[in-house]
Amino acid sequence: MLDIGVQTKNVIYDDCPEEGFALLASAGFSCADFSLNSYLNNTTIYNQGRSLTYAPAGHEHAFFSQSVPELERFFAPHKRGARAAGIMIHQMHMPYPVYVPRGDAKWNAYLWNEVAPKSLHVCHFLECPYIVIHGFKLARRLGAEEAEWERTQTFIDAIAPLAKELGITICMENLYESVGGRLVEGPCCDAKKAAERIDRVNEKYHAQVLGFCFDTGHANLVGIDFEKFMTTLDYRLKVFHVHDNDGIGDLHQIPFTFTRTRENMPSTDWEGFRRGLANIKFDKVLSFETAPVLAAFPDEMKEDVLRFIARIGRYLGEAVQ
Amino acid sequence: MNVVYSSKGIVNIDSPGRGASVMARAGVENIVMDFSTWWDDQILDRVCAEFDKNGMCVSGAIAPDMWANEGRACSNEFLLRLTEKCIRTCGKIGCPGLIIPAFPIKVTSNGDSAVQAAGYQRLAAVARENGITLLLKNECKDVNGHLVRGTFCDAKEAAELLDMLNAGAGATPAVQRQDGKAGQSGGAKMQRTMSEQGGKTGQSRGAKTDLLTFGFCLDVGVCNICGQNMYEFVQALGSRLKAVVLRDNDGRAEASLLPFANAGAFGSRTDWRGLICGLRDIDFDGMVILSFSDSFCVMPGVLRTKYLDFAKSMGDYFKWQVGQRRVLAKYESRVLFGAGNMCRNYMKYYGGEFPPLFTCDNNKRLWDTEFEGLVVKNPEELKKLPRDCAIFICNIYYGEIAEQLRDMGLENPIEYFNDEYLPFGRD
Known part of the structure; x- marks a missing residue:
C-alpha cells in the first residue's frame, strides 16, 4: 500500500505544530508535504521583486535572512511534532519563483543565493528527501523552451552540489503560464524532454539530484495525457501534487470533484492516473496539494475532509497493487 | 503561402x-x-x-x-x-x-x-x-x-x-x-x-x-x-x-x-x-x-x-x-519609410539581418538626423534609388504613404513592415 501525504499548509501552525501533525496522523496520513513556500509566498516574491526595494534582514519578508541554525531552531518544534505523530516529511516546496523576470537584481540574488540554499538546509534538517522547485517561466521571453530550460538548468547547477551533499533530490514540476489570462502550458510539460534532462543532470552529478514532481492539476489545465506523461517519466517521477480542477483554473480541489456532462462522470482522467501509477509501479508517496480545500470547508469539518482526502489517496494507490 | x-x-x-x-x-x-x-x-x-x-x-x-x-x-x-x-x-x-x-x-x-x-x-x-x-x-x-x-x-x-x-x-x-x-x-x-x-x-x-x-x-x-x-x-x-x-x-x-x-x-x-x-x-x-x-x-x-x-x-x-520575414529576405537592398516606433522595432528585430540603406520621413525636422543608427532623409531622396531597392513602409498609414510614393512616380517595390507580432527573444 502506498503512503499518503498532504500539504501542511492550513493544518500545521507554527505556534503548535505537533497538534497539526497529530491531526494528519489521525486522518490517515503517514506523510506530509511541508509548505516551506508559505514562509515566503509567491505574491510576496513577485511584489518584492518588482517594487525595486530589497527586503532587509528583519523585514517581514526576510524570513530566509535568518541563519541556518536560526532556521533550524525555528523548525525544531515542527520536526519534533512530525516525529511524535509518526509523520514523515516526505517532500517540501521551495518558495517560488526563485527568479522574477525583469525583477530587482538584488532581490533575485537573494532568492537564488539565500532562499534556495537555505531551503535545502531546512529540507535536510526536517529529514525530507525531496524538494520541489519551479522552473523559470521564460520561454516566451527568451524565444524558445530550450533557452528557458538553460536558465532553469543554471539554477539547478547552482544548488545541485549542495543537494547532493545533503542527500536531497530536487524535483521539477510541470507548470502553466498565462496567455491573456488563460492558463496554457509552461515549463516541464514535455515528459520526454524532462526525462532526458533529468538523466543528463543526474549523470553529471553521479547522484539522484534531480527528479520530477507530477502535478495533476497543472496537467489537467493543459490537457496532458496523465498515463502517457507518467509512463514516459517512469522512475524519474519521485513525488506528486495530486489535486483537481475544472480544467480552467488552478483550483487545487479534491479529486473526482469536477464534471462537465449530465452523466456527471469525472472530467479529469483519474483512471488514466491510476493506469500511470500501475505502469511505473510507483512505490513512493501519493501526496495531495489540496490546502485550498481546507480553507473552503468549515474548520469543524477539517478532520473529516482530511480523512476523505486520505481515503481517495488509498483508492488511487490501490491501482499499484 | x-x-x-x-x-x-x-x-x-x-x-x-x-x-x-x-x-x-x-x-x-x-x-x-x-x-x-x-x-x-x-x-x-x-x-x-x-x-x-x-x-x-x-x-x-x-x-x-x-x-x-x-x-x-x-x-x-x-x-x-x-x-x-x-x-x-x-x-x-x-x-x-x-x-x-x-x-x-x-x-x-x-x-x-x-x-x-x-x-x-x-x-x-x-x-x-x-x-x-x-x-x-x-x-x-x-x-x-x-x-x-x-x-x-x-x-x-x-x-x-x-x-x-x-x-x-x-x-x-x-x-x-x-x-x-x-x-x-x-x-x-x-x-x-x-x-x-x-x-x-x-x-x-x-x-x-x-x-x-x-x-x-x-x-x-x-x-x-x-x-x-x-x-x-x-x-x-x-x-x-x-x-x-x-x-x-x-x-x-x-x-x-x-x-x-x-x-x-x-x-x-x-x-x-x-x-x-x-x-x-x-x-x-x-x-x-x-x-x-x-x-x-x-x-x-x-x-x-x-x-x-x-x-x-x-x-x-x-x-x-x-510571410513578413520572407518578404524582407526577398530583396537585395531596402530602405525604410518612417522614423518612429515601428522603425525602431525594425532595427531592433531585423536591422542586423536585413539592414536598410536609410530611412525617410515626411517630418522635415527629422531630415538629416540619425534615428536608430539610420540617416533620416527627405522622401524625395527615394527617387535616387535603383529600381530593385524595396521601400518598406514602417508606419501604420500604409495606404496613404503607398499612394504618396506612387504619386512621386516611384517604381520600386513597396512593402509594408509591421511590428505587431515581433520575434521572441528580444523583448
Missing part, C-alpha cells in the same frame, strides 16, 4: 451556387471541401462545378471522421475504404491535399503501431496514384466532456511518424499532376499544390516538399484547447507542416471562430504570436485554412456578405504576417 477558406456553413447542398458566388465576390480563390458535408457523387459534382464556375480551386479537402461524426467506433476496413474513396475523389477534382482522420489509432485501444503503419501505407499507395498529399492532424480526446490532448498532439512524435511513413512510402514520391487532367470538374486552376509558390512555379522548395505522401496539418483550435505552446509545436514539425487550420475557440470547447474572437480582459486568449512567429521561423509555405463556420452561422443574414469580406481580410492579414 496559400490562404484557403473553408466552405463549411457557407456553401450548402441545396443551392451551392449562391454560397460559391458570395465567396468569390469576397475575393476567395481557394477553398477546402469537407467530404462529410458532400458525400454523394452527384452533389459533389454539382458543388465542384459551382466552384469552378466562380473561378475557385479546391486546394484541400477533409475526409470524414466517422468516429467523431457518429460517436461510435467503426471498423478499420470501413474507415480505410472511406478514406481511399476520398483520395480518389481528390485526384478526380485536382485537390492536392487531404486531411485524414487518425483512423487506426482510434480503433486500436493504445495505438497499435503495426496496424497503424499498415493502414497508412495502404492509403499511401492510393495517394501516390492520385498525386495527393495525406495530412495527419492533431486531435483532441474527450474525457467526459473535457477535451484533452489526443492523437498527434505530441508534435515530436508526429514528426517521427511522418518521417517513418514517408520513408516507408518509398523513394517514389507522390507524383504531382501536371498532365492537365484534373478530373471532371477541374480546370487549369485546379492544378495547384498546397503552397501558392509551388502552384505558381512548380519548382519551388514548397512544391518539392509537397511531393511527399504524408504531411501534417496543425489545427490551431486543438492546440488552443490543449493550451499548447504553438511556437514549439510548429518548430518540432518544421518542413513537415503543410497546412494549418486557422480557427479560434474559447480554449475549452470545440468551435470554429474567426481568429481573435477569443478575447479577454488582458487581450487575446489565444497564442497568435506563438503561431505567427513559429510559422515565420520555419518559413512556412503551405496552406492556411481559415475555418470560421460557427462565426459565420451566427451572423445575421444581412451582415454575412460583409463578414465574408472581413474573413477574406483576415486571411490576407495572416499571409502578410507569416
Whole structure:
C-alpha cells in the first residue's frame, strides 16, 4: 500500500505544530508535504521583486535572512511534532519563483543565493528527501523552451552540489503560464524532454539530484495525457501534487470533484492516473496539494475532509497493487 | 503561402451556387471541401462545378471522421475504404491535399503501431496514384466532456511518424499532376499544390516538399484547447507542416471562430504570436485554412456578405504576417519609410539581418538626423534609388504613404513592415 501525504499548509501552525501533525496522523496520513513556500509566498516574491526595494534582514519578508541554525531552531518544534505523530516529511516546496523576470537584481540574488540554499538546509534538517522547485517561466521571453530550460538548468547547477551533499533530490514540476489570462502550458510539460534532462543532470552529478514532481492539476489545465506523461517519466517521477480542477483554473480541489456532462462522470482522467501509477509501479508517496480545500470547508469539518482526502489517496494507490 | 477558406456553413447542398458566388465576390480563390458535408457523387459534382464556375480551386479537402461524426467506433476496413474513396475523389477534382482522420489509432485501444503503419501505407499507395498529399492532424480526446490532448498532439512524435511513413512510402514520391487532367470538374486552376509558390512555379522548395505522401496539418483550435505552446509545436514539425487550420475557440470547447474572437480582459486568449512567429521561423509555405463556420452561422443574414469580406481580410492579414520575414529576405537592398516606433522595432528585430540603406520621413525636422543608427532623409531622396531597392513602409498609414510614393512616380517595390507580432527573444 502506498503512503499518503498532504500539504501542511492550513493544518500545521507554527505556534503548535505537533497538534497539526497529530491531526494528519489521525486522518490517515503517514506523510506530509511541508509548505516551506508559505514562509515566503509567491505574491510576496513577485511584489518584492518588482517594487525595486530589497527586503532587509528583519523585514517581514526576510524570513530566509535568518541563519541556518536560526532556521533550524525555528523548525525544531515542527520536526519534533512530525516525529511524535509518526509523520514523515516526505517532500517540501521551495518558495517560488526563485527568479522574477525583469525583477530587482538584488532581490533575485537573494532568492537564488539565500532562499534556495537555505531551503535545502531546512529540507535536510526536517529529514525530507525531496524538494520541489519551479522552473523559470521564460520561454516566451527568451524565444524558445530550450533557452528557458538553460536558465532553469543554471539554477539547478547552482544548488545541485549542495543537494547532493545533503542527500536531497530536487524535483521539477510541470507548470502553466498565462496567455491573456488563460492558463496554457509552461515549463516541464514535455515528459520526454524532462526525462532526458533529468538523466543528463543526474549523470553529471553521479547522484539522484534531480527528479520530477507530477502535478495533476497543472496537467489537467493543459490537457496532458496523465498515463502517457507518467509512463514516459517512469522512475524519474519521485513525488506528486495530486489535486483537481475544472480544467480552467488552478483550483487545487479534491479529486473526482469536477464534471462537465449530465452523466456527471469525472472530467479529469483519474483512471488514466491510476493506469500511470500501475505502469511505473510507483512505490513512493501519493501526496495531495489540496490546502485550498481546507480553507473552503468549515474548520469543524477539517478532520473529516482530511480523512476523505486520505481515503481517495488509498483508492488511487490501490491501482499499484 | 496559400490562404484557403473553408466552405463549411457557407456553401450548402441545396443551392451551392449562391454560397460559391458570395465567396468569390469576397475575393476567395481557394477553398477546402469537407467530404462529410458532400458525400454523394452527384452533389459533389454539382458543388465542384459551382466552384469552378466562380473561378475557385479546391486546394484541400477533409475526409470524414466517422468516429467523431457518429460517436461510435467503426471498423478499420470501413474507415480505410472511406478514406481511399476520398483520395480518389481528390485526384478526380485536382485537390492536392487531404486531411485524414487518425483512423487506426482510434480503433486500436493504445495505438497499435503495426496496424497503424499498415493502414497508412495502404492509403499511401492510393495517394501516390492520385498525386495527393495525406495530412495527419492533431486531435483532441474527450474525457467526459473535457477535451484533452489526443492523437498527434505530441508534435515530436508526429514528426517521427511522418518521417517513418514517408520513408516507408518509398523513394517514389507522390507524383504531382501536371498532365492537365484534373478530373471532371477541374480546370487549369485546379492544378495547384498546397503552397501558392509551388502552384505558381512548380519548382519551388514548397512544391518539392509537397511531393511527399504524408504531411501534417496543425489545427490551431486543438492546440488552443490543449493550451499548447504553438511556437514549439510548429518548430518540432518544421518542413513537415503543410497546412494549418486557422480557427479560434474559447480554449475549452470545440468551435470554429474567426481568429481573435477569443478575447479577454488582458487581450487575446489565444497564442497568435506563438503561431505567427513559429510559422515565420520555419518559413512556412503551405496552406492556411481559415475555418470560421460557427462565426459565420451566427451572423445575421444581412451582415454575412460583409463578414465574408472581413474573413477574406483576415486571411490576407495572416499571409502578410507569416510571410513578413520572407518578404524582407526577398530583396537585395531596402530602405525604410518612417522614423518612429515601428522603425525602431525594425532595427531592433531585423536591422542586423536585413539592414536598410536609410530611412525617410515626411517630418522635415527629422531630415538629416540619425534615428536608430539610420540617416533620416527627405522622401524625395527615394527617387535616387535603383529600381530593385524595396521601400518598406514602417508606419501604420500604409495606404496613404503607398499612394504618396506612387504619386512621386516611384517604381520600386513597396512593402509594408509591421511590428505587431515581433520575434521572441528580444523583448
